[in-house]
Structures are given as structure tokens and as C-alpha cells.
Amino acid sequence: MKLSISRRLALMFAATGFLVFTLLGVVLHGILDRELLRSQRAELKARVDLYTPLIQKNGDPARWHLVQSKLDAAIPGDGRARYWIVGDDPRFRYGETTQGFGAAQGDGYGELELNGSGKPFRTLSRSIGATGERPAVRLVAALDQTPYRETLRVFTIALAGVSLAAMLLVALLGHWIARFGLRPLERLSDEARALSPSKLAQRLHQSTLPPELSELATAFNGALDRLESAYQQLEGFNADVAHELRTPLTNLIGQTQVALSRERGAGDLEEVLQSNLEELERLRAIINDMLFLARADQGLRASNRVEVSLAQEIGRTVDYLEVLLEDAGVQVRVEGDARALVEKSLFGRAVTNLLINAVQHSERGAEIVAEIAPRGDGILVAVHNHGTPIPDEQLPRLFDRFYRLDSARSGSSSNHGLGLAIVRAIATMHGGQVVATSERGVNRFGFTVAA
Incomplete structure (x- = not known):
């Protein structure tokens, strides 16, 4: 099925809008993901920086409960944040490290999913040097990534919905704009349909047309000029052909009628036939020349x-x-x-x-x-x-x-x-x-x- 120009333009607008909004969505999704990651890392760093001095100052087992109480107080009730202190001396440890904790080994940022919780955590580990009776330990802070991922998911769904709605809106507006922009072409088509073969001097009006259609109208009017000229030439040619063929035919008919009007001798009939032959040869010459010109007109x-x-x-x-x-x-x-x-x-x-x-x-x-x-x-x-x-x-x-x-x-x-x-x-x-x-x-x- 052939689509109209307005529908084609609407589809192209929609495709362009889909491409633009898709690219924009990918960029915005990447920016938001990067900003959420930066926010998580900044919060983890702030938590580790907050408790690192406390651990560094406490090297006495008798005072280690102060560190544990501070960390207990820092853990929210929803369990969004977690802390671990890992070391060789059991007296200077904090938190349960038996559930999938191997993923948090080593200093720096990482990810961790505790067995049984089903929640992904982002972690920051930092080694703290020995002091007093406390050997070197490693402080691990973790944040639940579920809120961040949910935020990213909601943003993605919203962005997809907005993009789809915007694409549909662009398609509708594109169709309307195309219809509005093609109105001069519709008027030009109506004007062309109104041209009558009985009025060869009619031409398309160009004064109200935009430049693109004005060039088309100029070309079309030029074709009408050539058509009118060819039609007039054809009319003249037909009249000339009729005149040229009528003269020898009239002579042939007249001479034959005169010859048949009464009895003629052999000499008179021979003279009439000779005259008729000349007229016939003239007819043949005209016809041959016309056939030659017709072949030449066809591109010979x-x-x-x-x-x-x-x-x-x-x-x-x-x-x-x-x-x-x-x-x-x-x-x-x-x-x-x-x-x-x-x-x-x-x-x-x-x-x-x-x-x-x-x-x-x-x-x-x-x-x-x-x-x-x-x-x-x-x-x-x-x-x-x-x-x-x-x-x-x-x-x-x-x-x-x-x-x-x-x-x-x-x-x-x-x-x-x-x-x-x-x-x-x-x-x-x-x-x-x-x-x-x-x-x-x-x-x-x-x-x-x-x-």
C-alpha cells in the first residue's frame, strides 16, 4: 500500500523522535547511574572516615566495647547500612562475617550479597594499622543498593513512558505539520486538475507558491508552453498536409472525371494517365518525406x-x-x-x-x-x-x-x-x-x- 507524503513524513518524524529520545534516555540513564554510584561511594567514604579514628585510638580490649557500641548505634533499624571489623584477634572483631563475606576481601570499593538476605550491598574496605594490643584490622562499611536500583528502575520506566508519549506526540504533530505544509501542493494539484484541453493558454499561478513549488510550477508551465507550441504546430502541420495532399488528389479526380466524360482516343487517355502519374509521384514523394521525418522525430x-x-x-x-x-x-x-x-x-x-x-x-x-x-x-x-x-x-x-x-x-x-x-x-x-x-x-x- 502506498503511503501519502504526510504519513511518510509523520513516520519519519516518529522514527527521528524515537531515535533522539532513545539516545537521550541512554545518556540520562548513564548519568543517573553514575551519580547514584558516586553518591553511594561518597556516603560509604564518609562512614568509614567517621569510624576510622575511633578504631585507631582503641587498642585496649577493655575499651573495645566502646567501638562496638558506637557501630551498633550507627546501624539503622532497616539494616540499610552494615559494618564489619575483621582481624586476626577475635577480641578486636565486629559483625558476623560468615555469610558470603569473602566478596568483601581487600581494600577499596566492592559489591557484596549476604546469604539469606537477597539484598545487594556496595562496600568500602580500609585497613587500619595495629595499636596497643590490637593487631592490624580492616574496617568494612556496606550500603544496601536496593533503594538506588529501585530509583534507577523507576526512572527508566518513566523515561520510557515519556519517550513513547513524546514519540506519538511528535508523530501527530509531524502529520499535522506535513498536512499544513503540503496545502500549497494540494492547491497546485487542484489547479492542475482544472486545466482544460480547450484552453491551452491556461497556466499555473506561481505568485502564492513557496520557492520549491514555484520551481515545479515553472517547469510544469514550461511543459505546457511546449505542449501548446507542439499542438499548434501539429494543427498547422495537419492543415498543411491536408492542403498538400488535396491538390494532387483534386487534380487526379478532375482529370479522371474529364477523361471519362466522353469517349477518348488512345492518345488522349495516354496523356491523362501521364498527368495522373505525375500527381501520383508527387503524392508518393510527400508520403515518403513525411515517413522519413516521422522516423527522425522518433530518434533515428x-x-x-x-x-x-x-x-x-x-x-x-x-x-x-x-x-x-x-x-x-x-x-x-x-x-x-x-x-x-x-x-x-x-x-x-x-x-x-x-x-x-x-x-x-x-x-x-x-x-x-x-x-x-x-x-x-x-x-x-x-x-x-x-x-x-x-x-x-x-x-x-x-x-x-x-x-x-x-x-x-x-x-x-x-x-x-x-x-x-x-x-x-x-x-x-x-x-x-x-x-x-x-x-x-x-x-x-x-x-x-x-x-
């Missing part, structure tokens, strides 16, 4: 690249167009040369389209220049011709499909408005881009390929 790349001399490839294309050039009365001059990895068939098709475009817009007797020159990290291949200046605002659109400077659109079978669009597709397939300039009466169209 030039795969069969070989290293060639670009000047030689352009020369072969010029030879292929020799008849067209002679009929138009123009000449082609190639300037420069470079070697690059290209797919020869695609490169030749792009150059052919550029040369045909230049021929169609050149006067008889003009010279067309095919330029090859380095450009950045690639190589530029451009075709120059003298012609009517092109407005700067129209230059970027010349490589769009079916775009023509003449709004009336020529119905010539030699131009259906896809030539330069194919050039751009081929440039993209070679990792390059297209170039179009119009300066001082010279129009230049070209593309780049990777060096």
Missing part, C-alpha cells in the same frame, strides 16, 4: 557513417543534378574541404535539397557556392546564392515543415515544402544543427556535422 540516428571527403560528396551530388543545373542555367562552385563521418546517402540527400532550394531562388546565369568550413566542434556545409533578402523573423521558420515564404503556396510538383525540414532532420541525425542567414543579398542555408 545516422548509423552507417563512414569517413569521406565532403567536397567529393558534394561534387557527386552536383554531377547528379547536372541536368537540373543546365536547365536552370546556373553553376555550382565548391569552396573548402574537410573529412567527416557521415552517412553518405543522407548527406547527399541534404545537399541535394539545399542545392535545389538555391536553384529555385536563383536567376539564370547565377553562381551557387557550396561552402565547407570548420564551425565550433563540427563542420559547416552551406549553400550560398544571390536572392531576395529574407526577413530575420522568418529565417528560423524556414526549416519547418510545409513552411514557405509565399503564403499562397506554390502548387509546383518540384516543391512541397519539406526539403529544408529534411535537411534539419538529417543534421540532427548527425549530431548537428541547421544554419540560415540572409545578408547583403546573399542567402545562406546549411547544416553542421560532427567533426
Whole structure:
């Protein structure tokens, strides 16, 4: 089951709170344990320091009862504190040492659990030198640890309860904070759901959004801009396709209807068929070009690249167009040369389209220049011709499909408005881009390929 962002944040808040309170509890537990131990040791030291001088001064067996009476009076009724005096002379001893007392051997702090009592004691032992008839003895003071351990246990339970309650509170507050913090996102989602395909100009409002969501809205609005542009381009493309296909289809239908309106001779029918064939070839050319552009839009790349001399490839294309050039009365001059990895068939098709475009817009007797020159990290291949200046605002659109400077659109079978669009597709397939300039009466169209 997928959790909402607010629940995820609440769980993360709870996990963070649990970790923080656990670490805090461990630290506080350690501090309290250390302080309780320090308090026990301080009390034991105070008790031993209190009775050490008394034992040191009494070395006479006749006066030893004074020491015993003092220690008897120092033992509380609940048995929380105990004393022992251990030595070689039985006359100078105090307390019963037969019940598990071996654990208290040696000077310093220790722990002791007397048999039968079930209570743990913390002890402090100190050796006292001989005096008079008393040999060296050892004073042992002990404190019952049960109250301290109970205090530590109660603190641990309370701390665990408080930590659990705090964790739950943090989770609830975290969920509320997350819901409150995500309200702008909910409003943004509602606004996005309200977008209508019939109103492509609608955009998300960014003025009231926090910076993080404002960046998201900016990106989303950018996507809407691109979508609107693509939709408008698609509408224009559909209209252009309909226009381009309608013209030859109308010609085919009209000519066929005229031919069938009355009896025709073989020569008339042959003439009609020849005309229909030209229109059909035009349709095929349009369809083939559209299929090629569709494959290019899907990410098709030039795969069969070989290293060639670009000047030689352009020369072969010029030879292929020799008849067209002679009929138009123009000449082609190639300037420069470079070697690059290209797919020869695609490169030749792009150059052919550029040369045909230049021929169609050149006067008889003009010279067309095919330029090859380095450009950045690639190589530029451009075709120059003298012609009517092109407005700067129209230059970027010349490589769009079916775009023509003449709004009336020529119905010539030699131009259906896809030539330069194919050039751009081929440039993209070679990792390059297209170039179009119009300066001082010279129009230049070209593309780049990777060096």
C-alpha cells in the first residue's frame, strides 16, 4: 500500500523522535547511574572516615566495647547500612562475617550479597594499622543498593513512558505539520486538475507558491508552453498536409472525371494517365518525406557513417543534378574541404535539397557556392546564392515543415515544402544543427556535422 507524503513524513518524524529520545534516555540513564554510584561511594567514604579514628585510638580490649557500641548505634533499624571489623584477634572483631563475606576481601570499593538476605550491598574496605594490643584490622562499611536500583528502575520506566508519549506526540504533530505544509501542493494539484484541453493558454499561478513549488510550477508551465507550441504546430502541420495532399488528389479526380466524360482516343487517355502519374509521384514523394521525418522525430540516428571527403560528396551530388543545373542555367562552385563521418546517402540527400532550394531562388546565369568550413566542434556545409533578402523573423521558420515564404503556396510538383525540414532532420541525425542567414543579398542555408 502506498503511503501519502504526510504519513511518510509523520513516520519519519516518529522514527527521528524515537531515535533522539532513545539516545537521550541512554545518556540520562548513564548519568543517573553514575551519580547514584558516586553518591553511594561518597556516603560509604564518609562512614568509614567517621569510624576510622575511633578504631585507631582503641587498642585496649577493655575499651573495645566502646567501638562496638558506637557501630551498633550507627546501624539503622532497616539494616540499610552494615559494618564489619575483621582481624586476626577475635577480641578486636565486629559483625558476623560468615555469610558470603569473602566478596568483601581487600581494600577499596566492592559489591557484596549476604546469604539469606537477597539484598545487594556496595562496600568500602580500609585497613587500619595495629595499636596497643590490637593487631592490624580492616574496617568494612556496606550500603544496601536496593533503594538506588529501585530509583534507577523507576526512572527508566518513566523515561520510557515519556519517550513513547513524546514519540506519538511528535508523530501527530509531524502529520499535522506535513498536512499544513503540503496545502500549497494540494492547491497546485487542484489547479492542475482544472486545466482544460480547450484552453491551452491556461497556466499555473506561481505568485502564492513557496520557492520549491514555484520551481515545479515553472517547469510544469514550461511543459505546457511546449505542449501548446507542439499542438499548434501539429494543427498547422495537419492543415498543411491536408492542403498538400488535396491538390494532387483534386487534380487526379478532375482529370479522371474529364477523361471519362466522353469517349477518348488512345492518345488522349495516354496523356491523362501521364498527368495522373505525375500527381501520383508527387503524392508518393510527400508520403515518403513525411515517413522519413516521422522516423527522425522518433530518434533515428545516422548509423552507417563512414569517413569521406565532403567536397567529393558534394561534387557527386552536383554531377547528379547536372541536368537540373543546365536547365536552370546556373553553376555550382565548391569552396573548402574537410573529412567527416557521415552517412553518405543522407548527406547527399541534404545537399541535394539545399542545392535545389538555391536553384529555385536563383536567376539564370547565377553562381551557387557550396561552402565547407570548420564551425565550433563540427563542420559547416552551406549553400550560398544571390536572392531576395529574407526577413530575420522568418529565417528560423524556414526549416519547418510545409513552411514557405509565399503564403499562397506554390502548387509546383518540384516543391512541397519539406526539403529544408529534411535537411534539419538529417543534421540532427548527425549530431548537428541547421544554419540560415540572409545578408547583403546573399542567402545562406546549411547544416553542421560532427567533426
